Amino acid sequence: MKPTTSLGQKTIQFLHILFPILVTQIALSAIAFFDMNMSGRFGTADLAGVAIGTSLWIPVQTGLNGILIGLTPIVSQLLGKKREGEVAYKVMQGIWLSLIVSAIVLVLGALSLGPVLHFMNLEPTVRSIALHFLIAISFGVLPLFGYTVLRSCIDATGQTRVSMFITLIALPVNVGLNYLLIYGNFGFPRLGGVGAGVASAITYWVIFGAGLLFIFRAEPFRSLRILRKFHAFSPAAIKEQLAIGIPIGFSIFFETAVFSTVTLLMSRFDTVTIAAHQAAINFASTLYMIPLSICMSLTILVGFETGAGRLKDARQYSVLGIGSAAALSLATALVLLFAGKHVAGIYSTDPDVIRLIQHFLIYAIFFQISDAIATPTQGVLRGYKDVNPAFIICFVAYWVIGLPVGFVLAEYTDLGAYGYWIGLITGLAIGAVLLLSRLVKVQRRYTAEYTISKSEG
Structure with a gap:
């Protein structure tokens, strides 16, 4: 990364950072898409089982990943x-933290997974598939979180193309393993939806290995001496990363968990409704990769400019990123509006499932627009290292307002399952407004502090 002086230069650097991140996120989403799609074509029960397993795993994965990506603004501001x-010292502490996080996940998962699935009102076949899918995933927890640390460092240096390359390697590996393990082709065991979990675990090891290879062999990482020297566990350094990472992790968790909770609450509906809901959420999540990628780009760019004291440039990147996300959300809304039937046909051949998916996608149009404001705004706030208010806002918007509204509409009106989607739309819209208000306050505060320090200097 380098300083920029004009809007044109900023646009070029923004796109230079954004495009590889977007490709990376779409590829990661495609992995989940192929897990769902290929499991669904094996059988409706497998689609539902993988949907339930994913609904339990994704909030944990993304929330804890959020804690670990707290390293990104730390490294970008150092640069x-x-x-x-x-930088090398901070990355090593991130690796220590990833080991702790992995151990906690494995222990808590072993203790709670069985009781949680037993508590849910699932068909026995669906419950069994979900259980064994998650057991398979657990074998990839350690490399997954380790790679998150490596990727946070890689992206913070502006070398987002490296992350893109690694993910593009992972996609065909995962799809190929799905083909072998879900359907039992070429003599491999025919595992159904569980095979998607096995494939994901193996893929996590592949991307971790690729990340290590780049860290040791490629520039600028070789010059930064990352992982070349052992650094002992430092409570102070871990505390610094947790101070930034925990609020980020909780913000991400609150948003992803509310979607997963809705899926779990909908377990009282039939298997067709569960499958259709999760398929629609899966596609909407793929479109969500656009604002999420802009969010990650803004964390890097705003953090870099803020660290250098160029606050005007940081504000310009904020406007550029949030404005781009809002414009692109209109395009994704058109996709959902006019191509809903074709999208539904990708996930299932069952006419009832296709019909329900198409209906759910209409509701997805509205929270796509809110996501386009809220998500990039969070990225800007992370670049400023202002993370605590954001997770409080997310908790209130999604859990205090959105989920209860959805529950009331679903349980006490004729809307049924659609009521939950209206609740999600409500929570996301309120969250977007509150986060944008917070950003305005933070930028004013930074400007005032910089003006004072400059006058004193």
Whole structure:
């Protein structure tokens, strides 16, 4: 990354950072898409089982990943301040943190997974598929979180094309393994939906290995001496990362968990409704990769400019990113409006499932627009290292307002399952407004503080 002076230069650098992240996120989403799609074509029960398993795993994965990506603004600000010599130490502490996170996940998963699935009102076949899908995923927890740390560092240096390359390797590996393990082709065991979990675990090891290879062999990571020297566990350094990472993790968890909770609450509906709902959520999540990628790009760029004290440039990147996301959300809304039937046909051949997916996608149009504001705004706030208010806003908007509204509409009106989607729309819209208000306050505060410090200096 380098300083920019004009809007044109900023646009070029923004796109240079954004495009590889977008490709990476779409590829990661495609992995989940192929898990769902290929499991659904094996059988409706497998689609439902993988949907339930994914609904339990994704909030945990994304929430804890959020804690670990707290390393990104730390590294980007260090680079902005020209303190490159401290990067390797921070990354090593991130690796220590990933080991702790992995151990906690495995222990808690072993203790709680059975009781949670037993508590849910699932058909026995669906419950069994969900259980064994998650057991298979657990074998990839350690490399997944380790790679998250490596990717956070890679992206913070502006080398987002490296992450893109690694993910593009992972996609065909995962799809190929799905083909072998879900359907039992070429003599491999025919595992159905569980095979998707096995394939994902193996893929996690592949991307971790690729990440290590780049860290050791490619520039600028070789010059930064990342993982070349052992650094002992430091409570102080871990505390610094947790102070940023925990609010980020909770913000992500609150948003992803509310979608998963809705899926779990909908377990009282029939298997067709569960499958259709999860398919619609899966496609909407694929479209969500656009604002999410812009969010991650803005964290890097705003963090770099803020670290260097170029607050005007940081504000310009904020406007550029949020404006781009809002414009693109209109395009994705048109996709959902006019191509809903074709999208539904990708996930299932069952006419009833296709019809329900198409209906759910109409509701998805509205929260796509809110996501286009809320998600990039969070990325800007992370670049400023202002993370605590955001997770409070997300909790209130999604859990205090959105989920209860959805529950009331679903349980006490004729809307049924659609009521939950209206609740999601309500929570996301309120969250977008509150986050944008917070950003305005933070930028004003930074400007005032910088003006004071400059006058004193």
